[in-house]
Amino acid sequence: MGAQQVADRFAELYGARPEGVWAAPGRVNLIGEHTDYNDGFVMPFALPHQAVAAVSRRTDGVLRLHSADVEGGITELRLDGLAPGGDHDWTAYPAGVVWALREAGHEVTGADVHLASTVPTGAGLSSSAALEVVIALALNDLYGLGLKGWRLARLCQRAENVYVGAPTGIMDQTASACCEAGHALFLDTRDLSQRQIPFDLAAEGLRLLVVDTQVKHAHSGGEYGKRRAGCEKGAALLGVDALRDIPYDGLDAALARLGDEADVVPLVRHVVTENERVERTVALLRAGDPRAIGPVLTEGHASLRDDFRISCPELDLVVDTALAGGALGARMTGGGFGGSAIVLAEAADVDTLTKSVEEAFAAAGFTAPRVFEAVPSAGARRLV
Numbered sequence: 001m002g003a004q005q006v007a008d009r010f011a012e013l014y015g016a017r018p019e020g021v022w023a024a025p026g027r028v029n030l031i032g033e034h035t036d037y038n039d040g041f042v043m044p045f046a047l048p049h050q051a052v053a054a055v056s057r058r059t060d061g062v063l064r065l066h067s068a069d070v071e072g073g074i075t076e077l078r079l080d081g082l083a084p085g086g087d088h089d090w091t092a093y094p095a096g097v098v099w100a101l102r103e104a105g106h107e108v109t110g111a112d113v114h115l116a117s118t119v120p121t122g123a124g125l126s127s128s129a130a131l132e133v134v135i136a137l138a139l140n141d142l143y144g145l146g147l148k149g150w151r152l153a154r155l156c157q158r159a160e161n162v163y164v165g166a167p168t169g170i171m172d173q174t175a176s177a178c179c180e181a182g183h184a185l186f187l188d189t190r191d192l193s194q195r196q197i198p199f200d201l202a203a204e205g206l207r208l209l210v211v212d213t214q215v216k217h218a219h220s221g222g223e224y225g226k227r228r229a230g231c232e233k234g235a236a237l238l239g240v241d242a243l244r245d246i247p248y249d250g251l252d253a254a255l256a257r258l259g260d261e262a263d264v265v266p267l268v269r270h271v272v273t274e275n276e277r278v279e280r281t282v283a284l285l286r287a288g289d290p291r292a293i294g295p296v297l298t299e300g301h302a303s304l305r306d307d308f309r310i311s312c313p314e315l316d317l318v319v320d321t322a323l324a325g326g327a328l329g330a331r332m333t334g335g336g337f338g339g340s341a342i343v344l345a346e347a348a349d350v351d352t353l354t355k356s357v358e359e360a361f362a363a364a365g366f367t368a369p370r371v372f373e374a375v376p377s378a379g380a381r382r383l384v
Helices: 003-014 093-103 127-142 147-165 170-177 221-239 248-258 267-286 290-306 313-324 347-364
Strands: 020-031 041-057 062-067 075-078 110-117 183-188 194-198 206-212 329-333 340-346 369-372
Touching: 003 020, 003 041, 003 110, 020 127, 020 170, 020 206, 020 290, 020 329, 020 340, 041 127, 041 170, 041 267, 062 093, 075 127, 093 110, 093 127, 093 147, 093 206, 110 127, 110 267, 110 369, 127 147, 147 170, 170 248, 183 267, 206 347, 221 248, 221 267, 221 329, 290 313, 290 329, 290 340, 313 329, 313 340, 313 347, 329 347, 340 347
Parallel strands: 062 110
Antiparallel strands: 020 041, 041 110, 041 183, 062 075, 183 194, 206 340, 206 369, 329 340
């Protein structure tokens, strides 16, 4: 999918060439799951899969939206009619960004938009964040708003939390806006400080596979919200602003203070240990030992499966099959309840592991998974 193709379709739809074409990627989270809304650490990197938007300004308070990936014509919305909870279609994501920009005091007077995306939806790869960030970047450029990537990410998170109603953290939007090719992004979600960590697995003879189980999930569903509420309850019971404030070496004492809060204890344990796993992964990569992160990934899956309870049979099958076949490490990635898993493997083992996972899914009667290599790619940018 090229910028020219998207621009040409825009011209067919709206009768004029767009003022520009922008792209924003999906992401894979290497490690650091459900820590972002707990002020913790995450480590995503951008995928080559991206949302591409051709956009032009309007001055009449109208937002017109069209997607190459959704059946139907152009959706026309009045900016003064945008309000949280009023839109339950895909258009809620771009409309929510426009709403968030205007709520923050930025003068956006309308736009014509044509979108096309190669980010798989419902796969835990942040298709919604890519959609939000590409719109935010386009409007930032066209209207001369002068907002940096992290600030655009904050506005996009507000759009998803308030306008769409999905209680997600800041990681997805920041990854889409700020990642760099060949690197993973070590992000402190409390102060949004960032470090780009070199992550060139191919140079080490390694590959990171994404296995999309084809089990769809939705962040606006109730289970995700319950986990977040449970984490917030744990922080309140422990008297801290967020679970980020519980040190790893103080975890046992913190869990003892929670007593019989059986619904909260495993959530707290996951978040605190996951933050430590992120820091361990950063240290290993900086030390030039990427193979050693494999067991850390696998530990993370066990914690998400057993403590956070957000895995599913398909995700567990990917991990178990890959590890049995000689993978260095594997875990689910994303919000859970479906979506994708990642597998760290020697390059020479990729074909065998892929075949093993596909055969295991067939034997279990599951829908065939989609398997592809994850290559750390560039963040959001203007193409034309």
